[in-house]
Amino acid sequence: NAGVTQTPKFRILKIGQSMTLQCTQDMNHNYMYWYRQDPGMGLKLIYYSVGAGITDKGEVPNGYNVSRSTTEDFPLRLELAAPSQTSVYFCASVGLGTDTQYFGPGTRLTVL
Amino acid sequence: QKEVEQNSGPLSVPEGAIASLNCTYSDRGSQSFFWYRQYSGKSPELIMFIYSNGDKEDGRFTAQLNKASQYVSLLIRDSQPSDSATYLCAVTPPGNNDMRFGAGTRLTVKP
Numbered sequence: 001n002a003g004v005t006q007t008p009k010f011r012i013l014k015i016g017q018s019m020t021l022q023c024t025q026d027m028n029h030n031y032m033y034w035y036r037q038d039p040g041m042g043l044k045l046i047y048y049s050v051g052a053g054i055t056d057k058g059e060v061p062n063g064y065n066v067s068r069s070t071t072e073d074f075p076l077r078l079e080l081a082a083p084s085q086t087s088v089y090f091c092a093s094v095g096l097g098t099d100t101q102y103f104g105p106g107t108r109l110t111v112l
Numbered sequence: 113q114k115e116v117e118q119n120s121g122p123l124s125v126p127e128g129a130i131a132s133l134n135c136t137y138s139d140r141g142s143q144s145f146f147w148y149r150q151y152s153g154k155s156p157e158l159i160m161f162i163y164s165n166g167d168k169e170d171g172r173f174t175a176q177l178n179k180a181s182q183y184v185s186l187l188i189r190d191s192q193p194s195d196s197a198t199y200l201c202a203v204t205p206p207g208n209n210d211m212r213f214g215a216g217t218r219l220t221v222k223p
Binding site for chain 1: 210
């Protein structure tokens with residue numbers, strides 16, 4: 001049981017490039033979340049999903065897109081990277097009937 | 113007003129002392145409250161959750177919730193240097209499937 005896994009661990013992008021941050025969980029959790037954490041700050045919710053085929057915006061969705069074709073995977077897409085998207089990105093999941101979020105190890109993204 | 117507010121710290125306590133971390137939230141209907149610990153460069157890990165008014169104890173940790181005052185706290189007894197980390201308060205707003213986090217309080221326990 002690997003829990004929540006994220007790839008890549010680190011990435012440097014140039015302005016205007018695109019990339020997909022991968023997130024996978026093997027706990028059969030329905031709810032999945034993407035957060036970003038800027039230095040010295042708390043976590044801000046980007047997008048979340050309550051199940052396969054269902055996604056919704058969080059507090060800071062601009063510049064990002066998500067999809068949820070399976071229960072296990074919840075990729076986050078950056079289409080036109082901007083320096084303001086330099087951050088650490090965490091994926092999390094929650095099972096039905098519980099509020100406890102399990103976090104992945106994070107992806108540190110730098111946009112230059 | 114921020115949804116979840118915490119003192120950013122740093123909070124410094126000597127080893128063996130009690131560390132007290134505080135959090136206030138703005139939405140009176142919030143129902144679930146969490147404390148996460150985050151070591152530098154690592155992901156948050158859940159320490160405690162509390163749903164009802166009063167105290168909840170787990171080992172050296174005690175979470176306290178006062179819904180009337182919209183206040184939740186975390187006490188760490190017999191603080192250890194390994195407790196040095198940032199502590200994040202999180203709240204589940206009513207009718208939402210997400211969680212709102214405070215900016216975190218950085219705790220340093222000095223040997």
